[in-house]
Amino acid sequence: MPDQQLISHTLKEYFGYDSFRPLQQDIITSVFAGDDNLVIMPTGGGKSICYQLPALLLPGVTLVISPLIALMKDQVDGLLANGIKAAFINSSQTETEQQDIYQKLSDKEIKLLYIAPESLSFLDVIFSQIEISLIAIDEAHCISAWGHDFRPAYTQLGYLKNRFPKTPVIALTATADKATRQDICDQLNISNAKQHLASFDRKNLSLEVRPGNKRIEQIIDFLKDKPNDSGIIYCLSRKTTEMLSEKLQNQGYNAEAYHAGVDHQKRSYVQEGFINDTIQIVCATIAFGMGIDKSNVRWVIHYNLPKNIEGYYQEIGRAGRDNLPSSTLLFHSYADVVQLQKFANMAGNQEVQLAKLDRMKQYADSLSCRRKILLSYFGELIEENCGNCDVCKNPPTFIDGTIIAQKALSTVTRIKEQEPIGTVIDILRGAQNTAVYDKEYQNLKTYGIGKDIAWRDWQQYIIQLINQGYLEIAFHQNNKLKLTSLSKKVLFEGEKVSLAHLKEFEKVKQATVVK
Ligand code: ADP
Ligand code: ZN
Numbered sequence: 001m002p003d004q005q006l007i008s009h010t011l012k013e014y015f016g017y018d019s020f021r022p023l024q025q026d027i028i029t030s031v032f033a034g035d036d037n038l039v040i041m042p043t044g045g046g047k048s049i050c051y052q053l054p055a056l057l058l059p060g061v062t063l064v065i066s067p068l069i070a071l072m073k074d075q076v077d078g079l080l081a082n083g084i085k086a087a088f089i090n091s092s093q094t095e096t097e098q099q100d101i102y103q104k105l106s107d108k109e110i111k112l113l114y115i116a117p118e119s120l121s122f123l124d125v126i127f128s129q130i131e132i133s134l135i136a137i138d139e140a141h142c143i144s145a146w147g148h149d150f151r152p153a154y155t156q157l158g159y160l161k162n163r164f165p166k167t168p169v170i171a172l173t174a175t176a177d178k179a180t181r182q183d184i185c186d187q188l189n190i191s192n193a194k195q196h197l198a199s200f201d202r203k204n205l206s207l208e209v210r211p212g213n214k215r216i217e218q219i220i221d222f223l224k225d226k227p228n229d230s231g232i233i234y235c236l237s238r239k240t241t242e243m244l245s246e247k248l249q250n251q252g253y254n255a256e257a258y259h260a261g262v263d264h265q266k267r268s269y270v271q272e273g274f275i276n277d278t279i280q281i282v283c284a285t286i287a288f289g290m291g292i293d294k295s296n297v298r299w300v301i302h303y304n305l306p307k308n309i310e311g312y313y314q315e316i317g318r319a320g321r322d323n324l325p326s327s328t329l330l331f332h333s334y335a336d337v338v339q340l341q342k343f344a345n346m347a348g349n350q351e352v353q354l355a356k357l358d359r360m361k362q363y364a365d366s367l368s369c370r371r372k373i374l375l376s377y378f379g380e381l382i383e384e385n386c387g388n389c390d391v392c393k394n395p396p397t398f399i400d401g402t403i404i405a406q407k408a409l410s411t412v413t414r415i416k417e418q419e420p421i422g423t424v425i426d427i428l429r430g431a432q433n434t435a436v437y438d439k440e441y442q443n444l445k446t447y448g449i450g451k452d453i454a455w456r457d458w459q460q461y462i463i464q465l466i467n468q469g470y471l472e473i474a475f476h477q478n479n480k481l482k483l484t485s486l487s488k489k490v491l492f493e494g495e496k497v498s499l500a501h502l503k504e505f506e507k508v509k510q511a512t513v514v515k
Pocket of ligand 1: 020024041
């Protein structure tokens with residue numbers, strides 16, 4: 001392993017930085033130790049250095065697998081400008097260009113080689129002639145059908161570890177929940193990878209959810225005090241992006257539509273215009289955003305409910321990269337939920353998709369601090385409410401829910417975390433059905449201790465416990481309820497739990513049914 005002084009020197013000389021950001025140092029040390037690593041860090045967190053710096057000091061080539069062919073050239077040009085020997089290979093190059101790169105590789109003139117997963121076969125010819133010191137897999141969530149941006153070409157990447165068993169792999173992504181993380185490691189054959197989880201908290205983003213009625217009027221009203229601020233409005237359908245951009249143009253806003261059906265030229269025009277602040281608002285499907293580096297996006301609106309929290313968090317994360325206060329607004333309507341359920345039913349692994357949609361809906365319906373929900377979804381448990389979401393700013397009436405929480409959590413403990421919400425409630429309420437009798441849950445000490453609370457109310461309370469991070473849902477184990485590190489504080493350390501008063505649920509329900 002190179003000594004600390006050389007590492008610091010390289011950081012300064014090639015990247016111009018005086019010090020590492022949180023986690024970068026640990027990750028780099030682990031790479032040099034030869035471990036496999038999985039890095040989960042928000043966009044802009046500084047993932048690139050975690051493989052670029054080791055690449056400079058390792059003896060051979062670092063392969064960088066990246067799905068963004070369009071960005072490869074820019075990335076490589078950026079590295080070359082810093083004096084780093086980098087190249088890329090993709091299908092857009094001529095044979096001569098490719099030959100040139102092969103030659104450089106065998107002359108050991110390249111330290112970082114960027115390649116799309118589809119193009120890996122190009123390397124077969126020279127794999128035996130070059131030394132590969134590190135394999136970096138960017139946007140690693142694309143390998144998982146459980147993630148939100150599955151790319152079939154990624155699934156073949158598992159073979160890299162078999163082909164190069166001694167070469168460390170570093171997989172990086174800005175978005176992966178716990179189950180997706182596991183899936184990434186399984187599929188890449190790096191089950192012993194060290195996981196590095198950076199904080200996902202983006203305190204400068206305010207979070208707000210509103211019922212989705214009269215959305216256009218609400219948007220125009222929302223924009224009144226933001227006459228020049230850049231923003232993105234995410235819509236579910238191409239048609240909506242066009243309808244909306246037209247309405248906003250009629251109001252005098254500089255707004256454009258962007259979706260996968262827009263021709264290439266117009267798309268570049270919109271992207272460039274947005275980046276250069278000549279276009280203020282982009283009404284877009286989720287096709288817009290990946291790879292767009294704009295730090296002063298001041299707001300993001302979701303015209304429709306996103307299909308899961310990963311996508312939502314990534315999309316709102318495009319606001320406020322400069323760390324200045326920025327607003328996000330999500331419109332919630334049951335019509336969207338119904339539409340998304342239809343899509344989920346058509347998708348592969350529909351149960352997982354439906355469960356994730358359910359979490360999204362629970363987020364939108366939530367009576368707990370929304371940031372707590374988002375962060376706990378990614379495995380980050382915070383105890384304090386954030387103060388910068390609509391629930392915190394306008395809190396519901398709370399009751400002391402400590403005993404309710406203790407009853408639910410001790411039931412989950414006694415059934416060894418083996419059941420989904422419905423069965424847990426059945427046990428709490430002393431139900432006499434097969435779900436209970438088949439496993440003899442009627443003999444549990446907690447059987448029937450929650451009779452006094454109606455089934456639906458238990459459901460609401462348990463969702464709140466999940467939202468607050470006291471329980472979590474294992475999507476890939478039939479939605480079984482699992483304990484978290486916060487659970488034991490309630491069970492054994494006397495932590496008090498606040499739950500929203502039942503009357504608050506009704507308010508939320510009524511508001512969002514309005515169309
Ligand atoms: P990611 O790939 O996680 O989105 P990047 O690797 O592109 O993030 O880094 C985001 C920004 O942070 C870049 O402008 C990069 O130059 C900067 N950066 C990364 N590491 C450091 C550091 N240790 N000190 C200062 N700036 C850094
Ligand atoms: Zn909050």
